[in-house]
Amino acid sequence: MDLSYTPEEEAFRARLRAWLAKVLPSLPPKPSPDDWPGRRAYDLGWQRMLYDAGYGEVHWDASPTVRLIFLEETENAGAPYVGANFVGLLHAGPTIAAEGTAEQRARWLPPVLRGEEVWCQGFSEPEAGSDLAALRTRAYRDGDEYVVTGSKIWTSHAEVADWCELLVRTDPSVPKHRGISWLAMRMDAPGVTVRPLRTLAGSTEFAEVFLDEVRVPVAHRVGEENDGWRVTMVTLSFERGTAFVGEVVACRRVLRAIAREARACGRWDDPVVRRRLGRLNAEFRALWRLTQWNVSEAESSGGVPGVGGSVFKLRYSRARQELYEAAAEVLGVRALDLGQGWVVDRLSSLAYTIAAGTSEIQRNIVGERILGLPKG
Amino acid sequence: MRFQLTEDQRALRDGVRGLLTRRFGAEALRAAVEQPGLDRKLWRELGAAGFFSLRLPEVEGGVGLGLPEAVLVFEEAGRALLPGPLVATHLAAGDVPGAADGEAVVTAVGGGGLVEWLDAADVVRGDATGAVPMRSVDPLTPLWRVPPHSVVEPDPVFLLLTAAEQLGTAGRTCEAAVQHARTRGQFGRPIGAFQAVKHLCAELLVRVEVARAAVYAAAVTADPVDIAAARLLADEAAVRGARDCLQVYGGMGFTWEADVHLGLKRAWVRAERGGLHTESEKLLAGELLIEAG
Numbered sequence: 001m002d003l004s005y006t007p008e009e010e011a012f013r014a015r016l017r018a019w020l021a022k023v024l025p026s027l028p029p030k031p032s033p034d035d036w037p038g039r040r041a042y043d044l045g046w047q048r049m050l051y052d053a054g055y056g057e058v059h060w061d062a063s064p065t066v067r068l069i070f071l072e073e074t075e076n077a078g079a080p081y082v083g084a085n086f087v088g089l090l091h092a093g094p095t096i097a098a099e100g101t102a103e104q105r106a107r108w109l110p111p112v113l114r115g116e117e118v119w120c121q122g123f124s125e126p127e128a129g130s131d132l133a134a135l136r137t138r139a140y141r142d143g144d145e146y147v148v149t150g151s152k153i154w155t156s157h158a159e160v161a162d163w164c165e166l167l168v169r170t171d172p173s174v175p176k177h178r179g180i181s182w183l184a185m186r187m188d189a190p191g192v193t194v195r196p197l198r199t200l201a202g203s204t205e206f207a208e209v210f211l212d213e214v215r216v217p218v219a220h221r222v223g224e225e226n227d228g229w230r231v232t233m234v235t236l237s238f239e240r241g242t243a244f245v246g247e248v249v250a251c252r253r254v255l256r257a258i259a260r261e262a263r264a265c266g267r268w269d270d271p272v273v274r275r276r277l278g279r280l281n282a283e284f285r286a287l288w289r290l291t292q293w294n295v296s297e298a299e300s301s302g303g304v305p306g307v308g309g310s311v312f313k314l315r316y317s318r319a320r321q322e323l324y325e326a327a328a329e330v331l332g333v334r335a336l337d338l339g340q341g342w343v344v345d346r347l348s349s350l351a352y353t354i355a356a357g358t359s360e361i362q363r364n365i366v367g368e369r370i371l372g373l374p375k376g
Numbered sequence: 377m378r379f380q381l382t383e384d385q386r387a388l389r390d391g392v393r394g395l396l397t398r399r400f401g402a403e404a405l406r407a408a409v410e411q412p413g414l415d416r417k418l419w420r421e422l423g424a425a426g427f428f429s430l431r432l433p434e435v436e437g438g439v440g441l442g443l444p445e446a447v448l449v450f451e452e453a454g455r456a457l458l459p460g461p462l463v464a465t466h467l468a469a470g471d472v473p474g475a476a477d478g479e480a481v482v483t484a485v486g487g488g489g490l491v492e493w494l495d496a497a498d499v500v501r502g503d504a505t506g507a508v509p510m511r512s513v514d515p516l517t518p519l520w521r522v523p524p525h526s527v528v529e530p531d532p533v534f535l536l537l538t539a540a541e542q543l544g545t546a547g548r549t550c551e552a553a554v555q556h557a558r559t560r561g562q563f564g565r566p567i568g569a570f571q572a573v574k575h576l577c578a579e580l581l582v583r584v585e586v587a588r589a590a591v592y593a594a595a596v597t598a599d600p601v602d603i604a605a606a607r608l609l610a611d612e613a614a615v616r617g618a619r620d621c622l623q624v625y626g627g628m629g630f631t632w633e634a635d636v637h638l639g640l641k642r643a644w645v646r647a648e649r650g651g652l653h654t655e656s657e658k659l660l661a662g663e664l665l666i667e668a669g
Contacts, residue, residue, distance in 0.1 A: 001444040002378045259664035278657030282605035289589035296379035367574035374569040
């Protein structure tokens with residue numbers, strides 16, 4: 001049991017911290033949440049700066065510990081989020097790196113790392129949510145192309161993406177998990193229609209994507225035909241592993257800010273409020289330690305995070321919702337004012353127990369894959 | 377950063393688990409319930425195995441290990457539901473003659489003025505004058521309480537090792553619930569196939585793993601705020617875990633015969649032994665403002 005870092009890791013942290021202190025003041029102002037072209041330019045620009053400074057590949061090339069340090073330091077310094085680069089850097093990128101051919105890696109990975117191309121995810125469908133493997137979007141083979149027809153939903157950054165990592169059904173005659181393929185589809189291909197979806201928070205964070213006989217070259221398939229489910233599991237294990245490091249750090253910062261606000265507005269004098277904030281401090285301290293535990297485990301098991309991510313995600317998603325509930329208790333009537341800090345975050349937090357696998361699905365995963373309980 | 381257990385730590389944990397399985401397994405636990413009393417022979421064996429002298433320097437006859445190792449050992453004690461004032465005697469090693477080698481049984485005035493095993497102890501640390509016996513809810517922990525003016529704040533290491541015991545009990549409880557859910561059949565299949573039961577089990581594990589990360593980290597840092605957090609989460613894992621395990625067991629869980637109630641009652645005792653949860657929460661809340669500057 002050791003929580004200390006190696007001299008090399010500490011040197012990386014110091015170098016990164018110094019670089020962040022130098023470059024962050026010179027960043028352009030953050031674009032408004034509704035300005036999608038502006039957001040794309042901002043997020044790609046940040047990735048380009050990271051790339052030029054030698055941090056471009058930190059999300060999948062570095063050791064889990066170095067990745068943890070990167071996410072911790074950038075979050076603490078208030079650096080931009082991964083934003084529009086999320087799917088490219090943390091979903092599609094790692095999948096192509098693990099499962100793609102040399103040619104595919106050479107085509108798709110460098111533009112992601114250099115901040116030139118944006119990816120989005122076409123997994124969920126209106127009739128395939130928790131039961132993702134029931135997806136119906138069909139791909140027929142026509143010579144050296146697939147012809148794809150169907151619809152996808154909850155696709156973040158679809159408006160500004162160049163590529164979509166797309167799950168399609170290539171064989172409807174076999175059991176559902178065995179007839180799926182993973183394709184990279186250009187978002188400007190004829191037949192792709194994007195319809196933004198407005199979230200309950202008022203913004204258009206994701207979209208529906210309609211596909212009408214979209215032609216995708218067979219060469220853009222990653223992995224074997226009908227092996228897409230296994231290829232996908234590689235991606236999902238990344239999502240449930242290290243993807244939340246920055247967010248835990250952010251939550252701890254928000255919690256301290258809530259405590260300061262409580263003191264400023266007098267709510268601190270209410271012992272029930274203080275106890276609640278103290279509990280949340282215990283919660284997020286423990287979640288940070290669990291993150292370190294998972295990262296340390298990934299380090300010794302060769303980098304791919306395991307099902308332990310489900311344990312983390314279950315607890316974290318609920319804790320983050322409770323964080324903003326506590327904020328609302330501190331704010332009182334101000335919690336009804338969308339112009340007040342944390343109010344939109346409170347609305348956004350309602351997605352955490354649903355996105356990336358609902359809590360109910362995560363409990364099934366924990367129950368069946370970790371505890372060995374029988375399937376229902 | 378290598379947060380996982382080292383080879384030596386795993387060997388230590390496995391060794392203690394082996395010893396306790398041999399010396400205080402399921403049958404011994406039931407026998408102790410039917411015939412309460414501190415087993416002095418077992419106490420000396422624990423002493424000989426280094427249970428109490430673990431953290432004493434080798435020049436003083438100890439094992440020379442640290443808090444992480446002590447936490448692993450006490451986690452095993454909690455898993456076995458081993459009775460006796462283990463934490464108090466461990467903390468007395470080096471101060472009270474005979475404590476280190478298991479010749480003396482040492483108890484202490486704990487949080488809320490709770491004193492465990494006062495009749496069996498050779499030495500009491502703290503002021504137990506005027507201690508009043510209670511009809512203990514836990515058949516394996518005789519209890520007294522002292523007047524309010526004798527109550528002192530528990531030491532952080534006392535809280536940490538108690539949290540380690542809670543963690544061990546929570547792990548045992550989770551395994552028992554899962555085992556029952558796998559084997560108990562209703563409607564023609566194991567009840568663990570039903571999501572309502574499966575999800576109770578999943579939450580049991582989540583609480584254990586969150587508590588484990590907090591307790592192990594607190595053992596490394598020895599920071600009182602980390603210990604306060606570990607204590608809250610370990611108490612939650614042990615107490616709520618036992619409640620949920622009881623639910624999974626159904627009617628059997630409500631019987632004297634099933635072991636479930638033993639875990640719950642011990643978890644209740646340990647949660648009180650650490651003093652009021654409010655105190656830990658206040659410490660954690662106050663730290664939010666300190667760190668904010």
